[in-house]
Amino acid sequence: MAANANKTLQTKDQKPALSAEQSAAALIKALTRLEARAVDQLILKELSSNVVLINQIGQYIVNSGGKRLRPMLHILAAKALDYRDSHHITMAAVIEFIHTATLLHDDVVDESDLRRGQDTANAVWGNAASVLVGDFLYSRSFEMMVSVNNMQVLSLISKTTTAIAEGEVLQLLNCNNPKTSEQEYLDVIRRKTAILFAAATELAAVLTDSPGNVKQAMRSYGLHLGTTFQLIDDVLDYRADPEKLGKNLGDDLAEGKPTLPLIHAMSVSSPTQSTVIENAIKNGNREAFHDVMEIINSSNAIQYTENRAQREAELAIESLKSIPDSKYKDAMITLAESSVNRSY
Numbered sequence: 326m327a328a329n330a331n332k333t334l335q336t337k338d339q340k341p342a343l344s345a346e347q348s349a350a351a352l353i354k355a356l357t358r359l360e361a362r363a364v365d366q367l368i369l370k371e372l373s374s375n376v377v378l379i380n381q382i383g384q385y386i387v388n389s390g391g392k393r394l395r396p397m398l399h400i401l402a403a404k405a406l407d408y409r410d411s412h413h414i415t416m417a418a419v420i421e422f423i424h425t426a427t428l429l430h431d432d433v434v435d436e437s438d439l440r441r442g443q444d445t446a447n448a449v450w451g452n453a454a455s456v457l458v459g460d461f462l463y464s465r466s467f468e469m470m471v472s473v474n475n476m477q478v479l480s481l482i483s484k485t486t487t488a489i490a491e492g493e494v495l496q497l498l499n500c501n502n503p504k505t506s507e508q509e510y511l512d513v514i515r516r517k518t519a520i521l522f523a524a525a526t527e528l529a530a531v532l533t534d535s536p537g538n539v540k541q542a543m544r545s546y547g548l549h550l551g552t553t554f555q556l557i558d559d560v561l562d563y564r565a566d567p568e569k570l571g572k573n574l575g576d577d578l579a580e581g582k583p584t585l586p587l588i589h590a591m592s593v594s595s596p597t598q599s600t601v602i603e604n605a606i607k608n609g610n611r612e613a614f615h616d617v618m619e620i621i622n623s624s625n626a627i628q629y630t631e632n633r634a635q636r637e638a639e640l641a642i643e644s645l646k647s648i649p650d651s652k653y654k655d656a657m658i659t660l661a662e663s664s665v666n667r668s669y
Contacts, residue, residue: 349663352656353397360400360414361393367418371465382446382458386425389443395525396421398550398660402529402543405653412473412532419482420525422466427489427521429459434497435580477531485524492517501581503603507588511552519551526550542647546657549641553664556634559584560627561669563618578617581609585633587617590626598624635665 354361372383396417403413429446431437433455438448447455463486470479495513499505526547530540562577563586577584583606591599598620605613621627641661648654 346663346667349656349659350392352659353401356404356653356656357397357400360404360417361397363414364393364396364400364417364421367414368421371418371422371469374461378450378454379458379461382429382450382454383425383462385449386428386446387421389440393421394554395424395521398522398547398657399525399528401653401657401660402526402547403532405648405651405657406529406533406535406539406543407649407651408529408533410532412475413529415469415473416478416528416532417525419466419469420521420528422462422469423482423486423489424521426459426462426466427493429455429462430493434493435576437576475531478528481524481528481531485520488516488520492520496582499583501607501609503583503587503591503606505583505588507585507592510583510585510588514555515548515552518555519548522551522554523547538647542644545644546641546661549637549644550661550664553634553637553641553661554667556585556630556637557665557667559586560630560634561667563621564627575611575614578605578614579609579611581606585630586621586626589629590617590621590624593624593626594620631665638662638665 368387369384372380372387374380374383399417399420400413428440432440432445433447433452437445439445445455446458467479467482470482492513492515495509496517499509499513523544524547527540527544530543535543559577562575562584578587587602587606591602594602601613601616602620604610605617638661642658645654645657
């Protein structure tokens with residue numbers, strides 16, 4: 326009887342096994358715990374303004390449950406290159422500010438009302454306030470960069486923010502355009518999304534004054550990792566748990582965005598099926614979601630996109646061959662491996 330009770334107790338107390346994604350997140354958190362705390366403190370300090378609305382919106386979005394993936398990626402890369410100073414804390418906060426600014430602007434452009442499971446800032450305070458606070462975060466990030474006193478840092482971030490803006494405009498041009506090619510789409514996501522991942526990792530090589538091949542390796546890793554993340558985001562818009570995803574399924578379709586699952590499905594489906602997707606993209610029609618979903622499933626477009634993401638993850642890992650072995654490099658490899666199997 327006692328033995329059975331103990332067995333039952335052990336079963337109740339037993340924790341479910343962590344997924345690869347959760348394991349990777351736990352590993353990164355453990356390796357960057359002290360730096361993460363310093364980055365959070367700096368973010369809160371630099372968010373401070375005597376304009377109350379800036380404080381409200383800035384803290385609302387920064388504290389809204391984001392993974393802090395890009396700044397922590399920068400920290401991991403810096404530690405992998407044995408960086409010994411403290412500027413990586415500043416640059417990690419800069420990267421998060423730039424990312425947050427792009428989210429504020431994106432939600433206005435996309436007319437989104439839900440992100441990470443809560444109302445977007447523009448849904449709460451309006452478009453004008455969101456755009457202006459996004460501008461404030463951009464400006465603050467450049468203020469912080471000046472304190473690092475490194476022209477290579479300024480040059481890299483300046484080029485990165487320019488590329489992000491170009492990616493945003495290209496995406497706007499592609500919206501409601503079912504003729505967007507796979508290559509055109511990949512060009513957009515590399516500029517709009519992957520480029521900030523690339524900057525996060527390359528900045529570590531800049532801060533350590535590493536040789537050119539190391540800078541290129543770190544940049545290549547970030548670019549391929551960022552592409553992986555965006556491709557899996559495309560997949561999640563059609564198969565994720567909305568509560569975990571933190572937004573509504575079919576948002577990309579409703580916004581008329583020709584993402585890779587749609588582009589591939591149109592390229593291999595019958596003319597009738599392709600026309601259904603084309604019309605849904607042209608009209609930003611969420612009501613066509615279930616019909617489009619059936620076509621995506623029958624065309625193996627999800628598997629195709631996942632395969633492309635898997636290849637990008639493999640390229641990211643290959644990029645690290647010239648980086649010295651360490652537990653931080655191992656964590657970067659684990660992150661790339663787990664990124665393909667994300668559920669949110």
